[in-house]
Structure formats: structure tokens, C-alpha cells
Amino acid sequence: MFEKRYVFGDTAAVYREVPVEGHENKTTIGLGLYPAGEEPANVPMDALIQAAFTGDETLIDYTLGVTMRNREGTLLHVEEQAADERGVVTRLHDGRGNVYTHHLEFSPETGVFTIWVEYANLTGKAQTLESLQSFSISGISAVKGERATLAGLKLHRMTSAWSRECRLQEDTFANLGLDTSWARYGVKCERFGEVGTMANRGHFPFAAIEDEARHIVWAAEMEAPGAWQMEVYAEKETCALSGGQADYEFGHWRKTVAPGENFTTHRAFVTVKKSLLDCCNAFVSEQERKLVVPASEEQMPVLFNEYCTTWGCPSAENIRAILKAIEPFPIDTFVIDCGWYKPDDKGWCNAIGDWRQSRALFPDGIKAVAEDIRAAGKIPGIWFEFEVAGRDSDCFWDEGKLLKRDGRVITGKNRRFLDLRLPKVQEYLKEKMLDFLKDNGFEYIKIDYNDSLGIGCDSADGAAPGEGGRQIAEESLVWLDCLKETVPDIVIENCSSGGSRIEPLRMSKVSMCSFSDAHECNEIPLVAANVSRVIPARQMQIWAVLREGESVSRTVYSLCAAMMGRICLSGDVLHLTEERIALIKDGLDFYREVKDIVRFGKITCIDNTVEYYRDPQGRQVYEKEYEGKKLVIVHFLESEERLTLPMGGYTVKRAFTDLPYTAAEELRIEGRPFTAAAFLLEKGV
Numbered sequence: 001m002f003e004k005r006y007v008f009g010d011t012a013a014v015y016r017e018v019p020v021e022g023h024e025n026k027t028t029i030g031l032g033l034y035p036a037g038e039e040p041a042n043v044p045m046d047a048l049i050q051a052a053f054t055g056d057e058t059l060i061d062y063t064l065g066v067t068m069r070n071r072e073g074t075l076l077h078v079e080e081q082a083a084d085e086r087g088v089v090t091r092l093h094d095g096r097g098n099v100y101t102h103h104l105e106f107s108p109e110t111g112v113f114t115i116w117v118e119y120a121n122l123t124g125k126a127q128t129l130e131s132l133q134s135f136s137i138s139g140i141s142a143v144k145g146e147r148a149t150l151a152g153l154k155l156h157r158m159t160s161a162w163s164r165e166c167r168l169q170e171d172t173f174a175n176l177g178l179d180t181s182w183a184r185y186g187v188k189c190e191r192f193g194e195v196g197t198m199a200n201r202g203h204f205p206f207a208a209i210e211d212e213a214r215h216i217v218w219a220a221e222m223e224a225p226g227a228w229q230m231e232v233y234a235e236k237e238t239c240a241l242s243g244g245q246a247d248y249e250f251g252h253w254r255k256t257v258a259p260g261e262n263f264t265t266h267r268a269f270v271t272v273k274k275s276l277l278d279c280c281n282a283f284v285s286e287q288e289r290k291l292v293v294p295a296s297e298e299q300m301p302v303l304f305n306e307y308c309t310t311w312g313c314p315s316a317e318n319i320r321a322i323l324k325a326i327e328p329f330p331i332d333t334f335v336i337d338c339g340w341y342k343p344d345d346k347g348w349c350n351a352i353g354d355w356r357q358s359r360a361l362f363p364d365g366i367k368a369v370a371e372d373i374r375a376a377g378k379i380p381g382i383w384f385e386f387e388v389a390g391r392d393s394d395c396f397w398d399e400g401k402l403l404k405r406d407g408r409v410i411t412g413k414n415r416r417f418l419d420l421r422l423p424k425v426q427e428y429l430k431e432k433m434l435d436f437l438k439d440n441g442f443e444y445i446k447i448d449y450n451d452s453l454g455i456g457c458d459s460a461d462g463a464a465p466g467e468g469g470r471q472i473a474e475e476s477l478v479w480l481d482c483l484k485e486t487v488p489d490i491v492i493e494n495c496s497s498g499g500s501r502i503e504p505l506r507m508s509k510v511s512m513c514s515f516s517d518a519h520e521c522n523e524i525p526l527v528a529a530n531v532s533r534v535i536p537a538r539q540m541q542i543w544a545v546l547r548e549g550e551s552v553s554r555t556v557y558s559l560c561a562a563m564m565g566r567i568c569l570s571g572d573v574l575h576l577t578e579e580r581i582a583l584i585k586d587g588l589d590f591y592r593e594v595k596d597i598v599r600f601g602k603i604t605c606i607d608n609t610v611e612y613y614r615d616p617q618g619r620q621v622y623e624k625e626y627e628g629k630k631l632v633i634v635h636f637l638e639s640e641e642r643l644t645l646p647m648g649g650y651t652v653k654r655a656f657t658d659l660p661y662t663a664a665e666e667l668r669i670e671g672r673p674f675t676a677a678a679f680l681l682e683k684g685v
Contacts, residue, residue, distance in 0.1 A: 097123030193229035196452030226473030253466030301332030353389030381444025540565030
């Protein structure tokens with residue numbers, strides 16, 4: 001029987017051939033990841049390749065309609081395996097010409113494994129996949145004495161909704177119904193994900209299983225530009241964690257692979273650490289390590305977006321006035337948001353798709369305003385929602401350009417979706433977006449996307465709708481490369497009703513994301529802290545909306561929230577007092593001093609006592625550490641708590657707050673409702 005063990009950093013990767021219970025002479029190959037030295041002996045595993053073809057039989061009772069894992073397509077043998085300090089490559093086959101290459105790459109800097117699978121059809125006839133997952137690790141359990149058990153395990157996920165992105169959810173296996181039955185019969189499966197093209201609408205593609213007693217957390221995060229799924233698969237006393245493309249049962253996906261052709265999954269990122277926060281920090285560090293952005297982004301410049309100033313009605317006149325008003329502030333980028341294309345007789349919201357600049361709003365053309373922005377020393381940016389058409393546009397009614405399902409145009413209230421696979425659509429977008437950017441001198445684009453196409457769409461080859469949806473999601477990513485080819489060093493912002501398309505693959509191709517559409521609500525710091533667990537801080541753009549007549553406390557509250565990532569100013573800036581200008585400058589100067597902690601620091605604490613965000617009773621403490629320095633950001637919501645924090649050998653070097661505080665052996669802060677404080681602490685000062 002095949003068995004190999006490799007140690008990478010402090011993690012052991014165990015490959016083991018295991019018999020399939022109830023099937024004589026049938027085996028499969030499993031992969032387990034464990035803290036080195038804590039690998040259990042002879043623990044049950046299932047297949048590291050989770051593939052299913054049309055017509056496959058199940059290997060386990062009671063699984064039809066519950067999971068597509070462990071179908072007969074997982075009965076594989078190792079053909080060859082090669083390993084070095086960078087990882088392991090395993091080639092497997094089923095003896096009938098279905099061949100898989102399983103990749104496990106290790107990052108010693110972060111302790112993160114990258115896993116993906118390549119399928120090759122060498123059968124001589126077409127094969128139809130209904131599932132092919134990016135990763136599967138098994139043999140996960142808690143231990144009570146010498147006995148494996150599921151008791152005590154917890155599942156951590158991140159739920160997402162509009163303006164509620166990436167909120168942690170914790171469930172015990174018992175509450176999820178994943179505990180073992182009296183006779184040990186039956187598979188239990190918790191399958192979740194997103195069907196459609198907004199990858200972060202229901203959950204972020206992340207899951208972690210925690211054995212709290214032993215301080216072991218198995219965590220995974222995935223590239224997921226379109227429909228995706230994750231599964232916790234529990235059988236008897238152990239479980240498996242897998243994920244990838246949403247399968248036929250969950251996401252209507254089915255793909256026919258011709259003889260001699262290949263299909264490769266997206267990548268998954270897996271790690272084994274001592275705590276959930278350790279796992280999140282590792283994933284963020286791995287993304288940061290690989291990130292390549294334009295030189296203009298390296299110093300994390302502050303932005304101004306006029307959306308919360310003009311609310312969809314930008315004009316040459318008001319933009320020039322705003323540019324004058326923000327002269328005192330160190331702002332490097334100015335973004336013109338939606339509405340620049342507004343027809344004279346219609347609103348801006350549903351006019352997307354034709355992309356004709358408004359001559360009423362920009363009498364001398366939008367290029368003249370872009371030149372004004374550049375003359376003010378700022379990079380000019382502009383908003384597009386290029387993948388859809390609104391009901392008030394001509395494009396909305398041009399059905400030859402639009403996606404269909406069962407031959408009917410897919411309509412989401414006031415939006416329809418362009419078929420990005422069509423040459424005529426590609427030529428249309430080249431003219432309307434690429435040529436527009438180049439001709440008018442824009443070097444920043446905010447890409448919005450405000451609806452999901454659902455289960456998928458028709459394809460010329462008659463593929464299942466989920467495969468059509470996958471193709472459209474892939475074509476969407478191609479346009480990010482087209483933008484970079486057209487405008488070298490363009491800064492790309494990923495926005496989708498805020499953070500609904502935050503996921504690792506899209507984020508690897510852009511400079512930053514809109515963290516949320518939480519523009520100026522009280523819960524901004526809560527959402528920002530949640531998103532910071534999965535997105536590098538220098539990519540996380542956070543609104544700091546200024547309002548005329550607001551209190552000093554409110555200005556401090558907004559700026560402190562935005563300091564968790566990239567500050568994006570907006571709001572009422574035309575009539576700021578000298579005192580308010582000085583306060584904002586002080587906050588931006590504080591941010592400049594802590595940028596290295598924001599960008600490179602590890603999160604050491606997110607202590608949030610708020611349960612219901614719209615009635616936010618409580619407070620939040622957010623801490624990051626980097627090279628002997630610590631950033632502490634505290635937000636009091638509906639709270640008058642007197643907060644005490646240990647100093648731990650640090651001293652306060654600088655603070656940005658209007659709250660009373662003292663700092664000696666402890667940091668004591670006198671809280672008031674909807675106030676905040678940010679502290680820079682240093683060792684040995």
C-alpha cells in the first residue's frame with residue numbers, strides 16, 4: 001500500500017492509500033495535513049482527488065443529493081510522485097485513461113500550501129465531469145485519549161451580504177448535525193458556497209476546522225471568480241474538508257472534456273496553525289507576498305472619490321470645486337464615480353451600458369476634467385460597470401450582445417449581462433472602455449458589478465448553465481489583463497456592490513478593492529476589521545465620508561476606521577472650517593506614520609462585542625504588530641465603557657483621538673458613544 005510522509009516547516013503532509021469500506025480490493029489515495037510529530041497512525045482518509053463523471057456510482061450509502069464526493073471516479077492509483085522542499089507533485093490514474101496531476105506547493109515564508117488539480121482525458125472518448133474539486137484534505141478529527149472523535153470540533157466560516165462582508169460564523173459540529181450516529185452509519189455533509197458571479201455574496205470562500213482542545217486549526221481559502229463550493233464531509237469519527245468549482249448538484253456545472261484535452265482547477269490555499277487568527281494572517285501574508293501593483297501604489301496613497309459628495313451627479317463644475325477644497329490634504333488619486341454618462345432625460349443608475357459621456361455635465365469633454373485632476377497633482381480615475389447594461393440604455397435591448405439561459409435573455413430587474421465571449425461584445429467594450437480610458441488619460445478604473453447572473457447561462461456548445469457561468473467569470477478576468485495592456489500601470493479597483501467579488505484570484509489581478517458599500521454608517525469599523533482577515537490591508541479601500549457640521553468625534557471615528565486599510569475620503573468638503581481641516585490633516589499624518597504597520601503587520605486582536613450591527617451595542621478593539629510597533633484602534637459604538645488594555649512593554653508614541661486616556665502600566669480610555677481612538681505604540685520608547 002502506498003504511503004509517504006513529507007515535512008514542510010512545522011507541517012507534515014501524509015499521503016496514504018486506503019481501502020474503500022464495503023468495496024473489496026478497491027482503494028483510493030488520501031492526503032492529510034498535521035502538525036509535524038502529531039500525525040495519527042492509520043486514521044481513515046478518503047480521496048485527495050474528488051472527481052465525478054456523469055453516470056458515476058456512489059461508493060458510500062445515502063450520499064445521492066447530499067454530496068458528490070466519493071463517487072467511483074475517486075478510485076485512483078499513484079503512477080508517480082516527485083517531492084522536494086517546494087512541495088509534492090503526484091500523478092494518479094484510474095486505469096481507464098482518466099489521469100490527474102495533484103500539485104502541493106509550500107511557501108516557507110507563510111506556511112501556506114497551494115493546491116490544485118489538472119485533469120487529462122486520455123481515454124480516447126469524451127468524458128463529462130460533474131465535479132472536480134481544487135483540494136481535499138481528510139483524516140481530520142479531535143482526539144479523546146487514544147480515540148478519534150468529532151466531538152469538540154468547530155467549523156469557522158465567513159458570511160457575507162451587502163454591507164456585511166466577511167463576518168465570522170462559528171458552529172460546533174454537534175449543532176451542524178455533523179456528529180457521529182450511534183451505529184456510525186451515514187455521511188453528514190455541510191456544503192456551502194455561492195451560485196453565480198458574485199463570489200462573496202453569501203460566504204467568502206473560506207473555511208476552518210478547529211480542534212480547540214489541541215490548538216489545531218485546519219484552514220482553507222480558494223480562488224473563486226465564479227460559482228464555488230466548500231464541504232465538510234463527516235463520516236464515522238473523522239472528516240474531510242474540500243472545495244472548488246460548484247458541482248452539478250450545487251452549481252449546475254457539467255463540463256465535457258474532449259479526448260486529449262485537459263481541465264485545470266483554480267488554486268486553493270491550505271494551512272495548519274494553532275489559531276484561526278494565525279491562519280488568516282498567513283493567508284493575507286501569502287497574498288501580499290505575491291502581489292504586484294503599479295509603482296504608484298507602493299506607498300498606499302490616500303484617495304478621494306466624489307460619490308458621497310455628488311451622489312451620482314459629477315460635473316466639470318463640481319469636480320473643479322472639490323479639487324480646490326481638498327488642496328490641503330495629501331491625496332494622490334481622484335476618482336470620478338458613477339453618473340458621468342447620465343443621459344439628459346434619465347437617471348444615472350439604469351443608464352449604464354452605452355457609456356456616452358454627458359456633454360451637459362462635461363461641456364468641454366471629460367478629458368478636460370481629467371487634465372484638471374492631473375494638473376492638481378492627482379491620478380485621474382473613473383467608474384465603469386462594463387459587464388452589464390441598464391434598462392435605460394440602448395445596449396439593454398440589443399439581445400445579440402446579451403447572455404441567455406434556455407434561449408431567454410437573463411434579466412435581473414434593471415440589469416442584463418453582456419456575453420463577454422462574443423467578438424462583437426469584445427470590440428464594443430474595446431471602444432467604449434479601453435479606448436475611452438486611453439484617449440481621455442485615465443490611469444485608474446473602479447470596476448463595479450451590481451448583480452449576479454445566477455446559475456449560469458447558455459453556451460454555443462450546449463454546456464450546462466454552470467459551465468456557461470464559469471466561462472463568463474473567466475472572461476471577466478481577461479479584461480483585467482486587457483486594461484493593463486491598454487494603460488500600462490493602470491490602478492484597478494475591484495468593486496461589486498462593495499465587496500461582493502472579493503476573492504483571491506480577482507484580488508491578485510487588481511490594486512485594491514472596495515471593502516464594502518458601508519459608506520458612512522456606524523458599523524464601518526466592524527466590517528473593515530472582518531474584511532481585513534482575508535484581504536491585504538494595502539488592497540482594502542475603506543470609506544471615510546466627511547459631513548458638514550459633524551462633530552470632531554465623528555470625523556475621528558471615520559478616519560480611525562479607514563486606517564485599517566486604504567483611506568478613501570469623500571463627502572462634504574466644500575465648506576470645511578480651518579479647525580476641521582487641521583483635524584483631518586492630523587489624522588492623515590498619523591496614518592502616514594503607521595502605514596508600515598497597516599501594510600505589513602500581523603493582526604493580534606479583533607475583540608468585537610457587537611452582535612447586531614444595526615443596533616450596535618458594544619465596542620471593538622483592533623490591534624496589529626510589526627517590528628516592535630503596535631497599532632491599536634478602538635471604536636466605541638453604543639457604549640460608555642471605560643476600556644483598559646495591557647501595555648505589554650509598549651509605550652504610547654502618538655495618538656489620534658478626542659477621548660481622554662492615560663497610559664502607564666495599562667492604557668485606559670474613557671469611552672463615549674460613537675467615538676474612536678488610534679494609538680501608535682513602540683517597544684522601548
